Structure formats: structure tokens, C-alpha cells
Amino acid sequence: MKKLMVLIVSLAAVASLTACGSSHCKECDKEVYKDGYCEYHYAINVAQDVVGDAADDLLNSLMGG
Numbered sequence: 001m002k003k004l005m006v007l008i009v010s011l012a013a014v015a016s017l018t019a020c021g022s023s024h025c026k027e028c029d030k031e032v033y034k035d036g037y038c039e040y041h042y043a044i045n046v047a048q049d050v051v052g053d054a055a056d057d058l059l060n061s062l063m064g065g
């Protein structure tokens with residue numbers, strides 16, 4: 001019986017997280033602009049997709065890696 005309770009609580013938690021994610025940005029509390037992100041984080045997301053490996057290289061060099 002306990003396993004069932006855990007399952008139900010887990011599902012409820014996931015459901016509430018999903019509901020929450022649709023109302024505000026995944027990265028902050030701002031209103032969603034697109035794809036679950038606010039305008040700012042969506043732009044960052046798109047930029048990362050576009051720049052890709054170059055951004056990783058830049059980050060690595062900034063981190064001293």
C-alpha cells in the first residue's frame with residue numbers, strides 16, 4: 001500500500017511541476033514567451049543552439065578549462 005501512496009504522491013508532484021512549468025519560464029519566474037522560456041531565456045536558448053560548439057569553447061576558455 002505504501003508503494004501506491006509513493007506513486008500517487010510522485011505523480012501529483014510531477015503534475016504540479018508540469019503545471020508550474022507552463023505558467024512561467026523554466027529558468028526564472030518570468031512569464032513564458034516560447035517553448036517554456038521567457039523572452040530572455042528563450043533568446044539565450046536559441047543563441048546556444050545557433051552558436052553551439054563555439055559557445056562551449058568560449059565557456060571552457062573563460063572557465064580556464
Ligand SMILES: [Zn+2]
Pocket residue numbers: 025026027028029030037038039040041042
Ligand atoms: Zn527566464
